Amino acid sequence: MARFATYYIRYNEELAPYDWEDRQEHLSALFSQDNSITFGEGVPSDEQKKNGFHYAKIFNHRVYHLKCNPRIIVMQFANSIDIPLESKFEQSVVKDEPSLFVIIDNRKDIRTVAIQNRRKAFSAPKRVAKIMEDIITRTLFNDHCYSAEILPEYYPADLFKAWQEQQKHAQSLRFSSSEEMTYDEIMQSVEKLKDKDFYDNSLMPSLLQLALEAKKAKYKHKFTVMPEDKKTALNVDKTTTFMKNLVTLARATKEPVELVTKEGAVFKCFVEPEDDSTDKIVHHNLDDSWLEMLFKGKKKDGSKAESEDMAKAEAAVVELLNSIKHMSEDIEKKEDAA
Structure with a gap:
């Protein structure tokens, strides 16, 4: 059973974009395919620039749109990590790419983002949220003149x-x-x-x-x-x-x-x-084998997942999202945020 931290997207209108009302369509476009957006950080080296890299580090990802509702997006998000090894008295480094799941609910007027809390991949969900926020905001601002934030849902009170x-x-x-x-x-x-x-x-x-x-x-x-x-x-x-x-x-x-x-x-x-503590962010549980099935097309035991199995996996995702539904609370004018 995997734990998912609850976040949400808030759009901020900066310069009165002409297509502000289409902001959810813009987000959909960023996740229409695996290569529609590149997540990365850091300034690339000259060698990396020659090879066409825009960032020093790239975070590979792949997306799956639910068949029952394509506006619900499941993403597998990976972190490339160097692991030092010693074999036959020789030091070497191998690459590991542990991943976690991110679920984005982009249904009409809904802003929910659920990020798996898996320390093997990332130290905390807020690290993933920050990476995603930086790239999504940069892209949306360049293309449509508005920004977005990915914010955590905190427990309401002591x-x-x-x-x-x-x-x-x-x-x-x-x-x-x-x-x-x-x-x-x-x-x-x-x-x-x-x-x-x-x-x-x-x-x-x-x-x-x-x-x-x-x-x-x-x-x-x-x-x-x-x-x-x-x-x-x-x-x-x-x-x-x-x-x-x-x-x-x-x-x-x-x-x-x-x-x-x-x-x-x-x-x-x-x-x-x-x-300010990540422990205080609302968490919910979901069996991540359902999510693995969506990408691999196989059940836990390795057998092929039939259409009814895939439907059950999608239903589990929808049930989670319906229980943590975050409706829109965008800032339509910059001065309103003051």
Whole structure:
């Protein structure tokens, strides 16, 4: 299961372009084929210029347009990395090109971009977003006199602030443990929180043991907190042993807490948000084998993917995008941004 960071595109009108209203068509054109746009960075050397390179480093990519909706674009984005090796006492360098997936939802008035968080390929999704933003903006500005930004979606508020605001309407809180961190890693992280407010680790071994057994049995496990009487408010609680342990767990695993209101709205938030941290960007899960199938035409076991298999893969992509849909909030006049 791969984790995807949620970003979105915002267009900025700079010089009153005559075809501003066609901006989504312009974006489609940039991804119509693999070679419609080149992603790169750095000033090329004289040798690279002779060979027709416009950048010192090129990031290879390929695109796939969903058959069910061609305006949804799946892209495989690669990072060429030099790996030093030693063979028979001789130093050498080989090229590796680990990749990740980027999904662009370019349906009418939608601006969503989902970037896989895969450190083997790139240190963080924001690195990919920056590379894409630089080249897309340069191209759009040169051709159409407007720019674009690729911005992250952050969790809306810290836990206690959101809880205070929604207290009368709050139905429940849901805490989850990390799917990626081990028991020992979480306990080590817990130890570092001793000086924090609301710290309590007295129930931690029991809580983690429950989560561990749930994981072994392939259950999705969350600790749900709700008032005994459904008609009463879910009062803000910073003092009970149970709540302090859950807050400590959320801090240690860096997992968001879900606050669910009686109307069904869900607020995902951290105990203490830090807007400059990549960990605070909204993430969603998607089985990347679906995406690999779209490009390779083969299932996980290597057998050929039939048309119904491809349709299921596309449906999984659409389901993800519908759950993170970001509608347009473009800046149509430069002075409006002030």
